Amino acid sequence: MAEDTFMGVPRNKINWAPTIDYSKCDFCMECDKFCPHDVFERRDSDPKLVVANPHNCVVFCRACAKTCGPDAISFPSKSETIAAIKKMREQEGEQ
Amino acid sequence: MKRAVMPCNGLDKAYGVLARELALRLMETEGMHLICPVLLNNSPVRYDKDLADASLLVVDGCPTRCASKLAQKLGIAVAGKMLVSEQAKTAGVDVGESLRPGPVGMQLVDAMQAELAAQAQAGVDGQPAVDFDPPTRFLTVTYDKFVFKIPAEGYLFNENDCWVRVVGNRARVGVSDFAQQSMTDITYFEPTRIGAVVEQFDEVGSLESGKSMMDVLSPVSGRVTAVNTELVDSPELINEDPYGRGWIAEMELRDFESDKALLLDAASYSRTIEGKAAQAQH
Numbered sequence: 001m002a003e004d005t006f007m008g009v010p011r012n013k014i015n016w017a018p019t020i021d022y023s024k025c026d027f028c029m030e031c032d033k034f035c036p037h038d039v040f041e042r043r044d045s046d047p048k049l050v051v052a053n054p055h056n057c058v059v060f061c062r063a064c065a066k067t068c069g070p071d072a073i074s075f076p077s078k079s080e081t082i083a084a085i086k087k088m089r090e091q092e093g094e095q
Numbered sequence: 096m097k098r099a100v101m102p103c104n105g106l107d108k109a110y111g112v113l114a115r116e117l118a119l120r121l122m123e124t125e126g127m128h129l130i131c132p133v134l135l136n137n138s139p140v141r142y143d144k145d146l147a148d149a150s151l152l153v154v155d156g157c158p159t160r161c162a163s164k165l166a167q168k169l170g171i172a173v174a175g176k177m178l179v180s181e182q183a184k185t186a187g188v189d190v191g192e193s194l195r196p197g198p199v200g201m202q203l204v205d206a207m208q209a210e211l212a213a214q215a216q217a218g219v220d221g222q223p224a225v226d227f228d229p230p231t232r233f234l235t236v237t238y239d240k241f242v243f244k245i246p247a248e249g250y251l252f253n254e255n256d257c258w259v260r261v262v263g264n265r266a267r268v269g270v271s272d273f274a275q276q277s278m279t280d281i282t283y284f285e286p287t288r289i290g291a292v293v294e295q296f297d298e299v300g301s302l303e304s305g306k307s308m309m310d311v312l313s314p315v316s317g318r319v320t321a322v323n324t325e326l327v328d329s330p331e332l333i334n335e336d337p338y339g340r341g342w343i344a345e346m347e348l349r350d351f352e353s354d355k356a357l358l359l360d361a362a363s364y365s366r367t368i369e370g371k372a373a374q375a376q377h
Contacts, residue, residue, distance in 0.1 A: 069159035
C-alpha cells in the first residue's frame with residue numbers, strides 16, 4: 001500500500017502516475033519488475049500490462065520510465081503537479 | 096589512467112548502432128580500449144588486462160541498458176555512462192530507424208563525444224564551494240532492527256528522501272539515512288551535469304544498488320555548481336556518511352522561499368519516515 005498523503009495532500013488528489021503508450025510498449029515488463037510499489041499489473045488478456053494502482057506511484061518518481069527500452073512511459077508535467085499541490089495546500093490552510 | 100569503453104553493441108536498433116559508433120570513435124581518437132560485451136559475457140578473462148585499473152565508460156543505446164546490466168552482473172566498476180537515446184532526446188534529433196548510421200546519427204556521435212569532453216572538464220571546474228560542519232545532533236526513528244538518523248537542525252527534506260542544507264545562496268543536496276538504508280549497498284553513482292538548471296524535484300543524479308535504483312530529486316530549484324566526484328569511485332560514501340561526505344551536488348539557489356513550501360523540517364520528516372518504514376514492512 002502506498003502513502004496516503006504527499007506533503008499533507010491526499011495522494012488520490014495528486015495527478016502523478018505513468019501512462020503507457022501501447023503503440024510503443026513491447027510488454028517486456030521491465031517497468032513492472034523494477035517498480036517496488038505495485039503500480040503496474042500484468043493481465044492474461046490484452047493489454048498484458050496496465051497501470052492498475054496509479055496512486056501507489058511515488059510522487060515525482062520517474063524511475064520506471066528509465067527502464068523502458070521503447071520509451072513507452074510518460075508522466076504528467078512536473079511543474080503543473082507542483083503548482084496543483086501548492087494550491088491544494090493553500091486551500092487546506094484557509095479552511 | 097587507462098581508459099576503456101564498452102558499447103551495448105545493439106545490432107538491431109539504430110541507437111545500439113550509434114553506441115558502437117561512439118565507442119569506435121573513442122578508440123580511434125582517444126586511444127580507449129574497446130570492450131565487446133558479447134565476448135566479455137562469454138569469457139571475462141579475455142579482458143582482464145584491458146579492464147585492470149582502467150576507467151570504464153559504458154555506452155548504452157536504449158534504456159534497456161544491456162551494457163550497464165552486464166557490467167553490474169560481472170561486478171565490473173563503471174566510471175561513466177552514456178545513454179544514446181537520452182542524448183538524442185536532449186539534442187532533439189531523430190536518428191531514424193536505419194541500422195547504418197546516417198549523417199544525423201554521426202552528428203549525434205560528435206555531440207556525445209563533445210559532451211564527454213565537457214563532463215571531464217566540468218569535473219575539474221566544478222569545485223565545491225559550500226562549507227559547513229557535519230551534523231552533531233540527530234533525531235532518530237527506530238523501526239524493528241533499523242535506526243534512521245535525521246540531523247536535528249540545519250537540514251530540510253523533501254518527501255522523496257533527499258536533503259538540502261543552505262549556506263547563503265548556495266546549497267548542498269544529498270539523500271537521507273533512510274534512503275541509503277533502503278537502497279542497501281550503493282554500487283553506482285551517476286552525477287548530473289554541472290551547469291544544469293533544475294526545477295524543484297528534478298533529478299540531480301541517480302544511484303544504483305544490487306537491490307534498486309533511485310533518482311535523487313532535488314529539494315530546491317537552481318543551477319548545479321558542483322557534483323561530488325568522489326562518489327564516482329566511492330559510492331559507498333553515501334552509505335557511510337549520507338549527510339556529510341556522501342553529498343550529491345551543490346546548487347546555486349533560485350527561489351528558495353518558494354521551494355520551502357514543499358520541504359519538511361527534521362521533526363516532520365521523522366514522522367514521514369515512521370510512516371514509510373511501517374508501510375515497507377507490510
